Amino acid sequence: MQYELFYWPSIQGRGEFVRLALEDAGADYIDVARESGPAQGIEVMVALMDQGDRPPFAPPFLRVDDLIVAQTANILFFLGPALDLVPTGETERLWAHQLQLTVTDFVAEIHNVHHPLSAELYYEDQTAAAAEAATCFLEARMPRFMGYFESVLQAAGGHYLLGESLSYVDLSIFQLIAGLRYAFPNAMARDEGLYPGVVALHDRVALRPNIAAYLASKRRIAFNEEGIFRHYPELDI
Numbered sequence: 001m002q003y004e005l006f007y008w009p010s011i012q013g014r015g016e017f018v019r020l021a022l023e024d025a026g027a028d029y030i031d032v033a034r035e036s037g038p039a040q041g042i043e044v045m046v047a048l049m050d051q052g053d054r055p056p057f058a059p060p061f062l063r064v065d066d067l068i069v070a071q072t073a074n075i076l077f078f079l080g081p082a083l084d085l086v087p088t089g090e091t092e093r094l095w096a097h098q099l100q101l102t103v104t105d106f107v108a109e110i111h112n113v114h115h116p117l118s119a120e121l122y123y124e125d126q127t128a129a130a131a132e133a134a135t136c137f138l139e140a141r142m143p144r145f146m147g148y149f150e151s152v153l154q155a156a157g158g159h160y161l162l163g164e165s166l167s168y169v170d171l172s173i174f175q176l177i178a179g180l181r182y183a184f185p186n187a188m189a190r191d192e193g194l195y196p197g198v199v200a201l202h203d204r205v206a207l208r209p210n211i212a213a214y215l216a217s218k219r220r221i222a223f224n225e226e227g228i229f230r231h232y233p234e235l236d237i
């Protein structure tokens with residue numbers, strides 16, 4: 001079975017949480033907008049958002065045969081069992097999904113640091129509000145989310161968030177740490193020691209053979225100032 005991933009071709013963005021799961025599992029997938037050439041790929045993607053009774057609101061979304069699944073956490077909920085990236089029991093699947101939805105909330109707050117007024121405006125049109133948002137984020141919100149993931153990890157034994165085996169949520173935690181280090185290098189150098197388990201989890205995920213190969217490949221898009229994790233030095237306080 002081949003998965004088709006639809007996402008913006010020039011950014012990691014939310015699509016990266018899905019790419020990491022597909023890559024770790026060695027799944028057969030096409031990153032459609034990248035592999036068909038950006039212009040043509042985006043055209044197909046936008047067309048899919050404009051047809052049928054159940055269109056996705058926004059990318060990322062995944063197509064398998066006639067089924068289209070959108071919303072990052074929902075895509076991972078769908079892929080988890082097929083890619084063997086979540087335990088099979090309902091309680092465990094719901095717990096993984098609950099954690100992934102918390103990742104979704106965190107990602108939205110990270111995005112809103114550079115877009116505190118509206119996603120419709122450019123960062124340059126909201127720099128003053130962004131500076132205020134960055135202060136609140138780094139002083140209160142990042143510690144709240146990171147502290148939560150650290151305590152869940154410790155309660156699970158310290159290795160993976162769900163206990164003994166890796167799940168797609170652990171891959172997302174890797175991406176959060178990588179992204180936050182890119183966006184806020186000073187703040188992370190100062191504060192990441194408060195979350196030693198989560199940082200060690202990031203390092204463990206980075207060493208997984210399929211992830212290491214992916215990170216070293218051209219398939220891994222470099223962080224940049226169009227994605228979720230943007231490095232604006234004036235916000236890294």
Ligand SMILES: N[C@@H](CCC(=O)N[C@@H](CS)C(=O)NCC(=O)O)C(=O)O
Pocket residue numbers: 013014015058059060070071072073104119
């Ligand atoms: N909650 C959705 C958010 C999807 C989303 O905001 N996608 C962005 C790119 S990362 C987008 O293209 N948004 C277009 C829009 O909001 O109009 C998810 O987690 O997948």
